[in-house]
Amino acid sequence: MTSHVDTETLALLAEGLLEDGEERSVQAHVSECAQCSDQLVALSDVTRVLAEVPAPPIPDGLAGRIDDALRAERERQAAASDPGDPADTGAADSAGAAIPIQRRRGPSKWMPYLVAAAAGVFVIGGGAAVVQGLTASAPPEQAGSSPKGATGGPDAALPYQPSVVASGTEYTADGLSGQAADLIAESEPLSASKGPESNAEGSENSALSAPPETPTGVSSCIHKLSGDDSRRPVLIDIASFAPGDGAAKGEDAWVLVYEAKGGSGYDVRVVTPECTEAGDATVAPSQVGPGD
């Protein structure tokens, strides 16, 4: 006598998901086993029970609340695009020119800051390498062009200093874009509140927890990934990633945030510590919202 079939196998059978051979043997068993065929009926009752669950109607006032929230958002966006500081508007306009968004109140206000800050840290990172190069009595101009010439920790190989955080987020394939948008938004004060100059003070420019050690391999991986492309991430999150195919648990991964070409939003790439790409997404400027 064959042993009983477990519930999950029965459920997969009902969905036609078993392999041919297994399907035949399970069918054969179920046709002779009252207990298992009852269980099969019980499984279809689960669907019926779920379908019959009543749902409360939309609460009074929720529609109004949502309208209010949207109105507030609209006003916030309008305020953010108001010409204020002349320097801001200049930067916003130049960034806005490349952005294929028709909406006039275009990119969020802090965007140019991050762009500027990224440019700033690039220069400063280069400067640090210059200093390092001088003390090592090597020709300074090689610091930027040949990263391998720089000595020191793994970070010294990068001629710039991206923000490195460990948000603890478990990124998923489905949610990557939104999660990355949250990450960028949360990291916003670092770029908006400090000018490029103050970034020289160090790397503690994170709104999240203190920046962790950059794992070895990140910088070489970024070099490997970028190829001829000179883009470098502006933000690195040491986190985990679940590809989203059901049972898979999140695995260690680095989420690399690049400015998108043309300045419109961000490109996000997820790599494993082995430097294989596990996923990617794009984040639109308005997804991260205007800074307040």
Place this chain on the structure above:
Amino acid sequence: MNTVTDPVQELPDKEVLARHTQGDEQAFGELVRRHRERMWAVAIRVLGDPEEASDALQDAFLSAFRGAHRFRGEAMVSTWLHRIVINACHDRMRRKMVRPAVPTDDVNLDLLAQQSHKGTVPDPTGKSDAAMDVHAALDRLPAEQRLALVLVDMLGYRVEEAAQILEVAAGTVKSRCARGRSRLLPYLSHLRNPEPPQDVTSPRGGGKRS
């Protein structure tokens, strides 16, 4: 600047959304009006709690408002909105997960059984208790199984529709549903029929393998 000729109410979703990205201030409100009931139905079934579902719905419409230009037009606006609502709910589920996520032990089963027995006496319909039981049981599922079951079993969406919303293959939706149902079975068997057959395996029969 923007010459609005057609009243936005008469346009299809995609055009209304395009109007919004072009700066038409009426457009997004129209989309909200069209879809909020349905999106509520999704959020309340995923989250079970009206407060949470309200917050998730507001989050979702805000993020759709901000991210409208990301809509590429390859999907239906409603599919896109579903996805955003599901993601907003998923975020809330993750935040709520502070309590231990390990399900399927005797304590939980006993608790559930007691609750359902209590409910059988006074409640004339048994419906609200059933809803509570179902949500307590759904809480025990991995998020992706729960989302698939909400769309397919609770809301009656076709597998293909659910697959588009969740951005996975149809087969993945089916297997998530199947595994979810087998996990739910022990918790829901008391809701099945007036006379549950006595020889059904003990509730732990299905749980052990998973």
